[in-house]
Amino acid sequence: MKRRRTEDGALETRLGHVFADRTHLERALTHITAATSKEGRLGSYQRLEYLGDRVLGLAIAAMLIEAYPKADEGELSRRLADLVRAETCAEIAEAMDVGPYLKLGAGEAGSGGRRKAAILSDVCEAVIGAVFLDAGYQPAADLVDRFWRERLLAPTRPLRDPKTELQEWAQGRGLPTPLYREIARTGPDHNPHFRVAVLVEGLDEAEGAGGSKRAAEQAAAETLIAREGLILKAGAHVRRA
Incomplete structure (x- = not known):
């Protein structure tokens, strides 16, 4: 248990948030294949992913309004779409280095689940949702700012028409x-x-x-x-x- 708390502490340091209730973080890192049979889907990160997706969209939208005061709605929408897309979230999850902390079933772990973009994308949003539940909107928005601001100011891929x-x-x-x-x-x-x-x-x-x-x-x-x-x-x- 002590080792696990130390490991979680290292992740919290990278996230810039220390959880008051670590069960939120544990749930955000739990894939459906590792959830207990009693809890089922409710024991995985899926609900937190749903919440984090909404928080991410709001936080990014607010950042875009501030960073691009002359951009019209169409440009803002395209920038938002690029920043919240699955590929971007997966890349952010890699920057967070959540892979080693994921709780996966044996089959998923054996098939490289810790590196799968789809899982990493979902976990990225779940972590945001976990921070929101643990401490409210502002700490969650601060997390988004921490990992997204550089991409927001200097997109890594061209905006699509x-x-x-x-x-x-x-x-x-x-x-x-x-x-x-x-x-x-x-x-x-x-x-x-x-x-x-x-x-x-x-x-x-x-x-x-x-x-x-x-x-x-x-x-x-x-x-x-x-x-x-x-x-x-x-x-x-x-x-x-």
């Missing part, structure tokens, strides 16, 4: 590819102006305008993304409540 974002969201939900239709074209041939609508199954149309058909399509996709609050997670977009 709205059409790509929307197509990935549709694919992630098993929906047909978004359809674009030209509503109007005005102006002379040397300086045209296009208005385009985008249609995604299950959602109301959104419109956009631009000096080319492609620009208008991008604007329409961006309008839909912003209106519906579509954010990338775990390789696909999910709609935020």
Whole structure:
């Protein structure tokens, strides 16, 4: 027990948070395969992952508003999507070095579960949720700031364009590819102006305008993304409540 508490202390030092109730941290590090049969899924990190996902989104959104005062909603949404995506969370979990502390079933541990991006991504969010439960929003936001600020100020990958974002969201939900239709074209041939609508199954149309058909399509996709609050997670977009 003493050794375990010492090990947890090393992790807490990296996280910048000492838990008042260490059961929160232990739960955040417990994969479903290591949960007791009595507790089942409730004994794993899944509920904390759900909570941490929401806290992460709010904390990042607030940081973006402060860091990019001239960015419009579309740009902020794209930056947010990149920062909360599964790949980013997995990389952050590696920076936290949570792998050695994970509680995994024998099969998962034997198949390299401590290095699996999907597990690391989930645990990253669960740790944020654990800090939130242990001490409230501000310590959780401080944790996010500690590990995300450098990426937020200097993205490690280019932001994807709205059409790509929307197509990935549709694919992630098993929906047909978004359809674009030209509503109007005005102006002379040397300086045209296009208005385009985008249609995604299950959602109301959104419109956009631009000096080319492609620009208008991008604007329409961006309008839909912003209106519906579509954010990338775990390789696909999910709609935020």
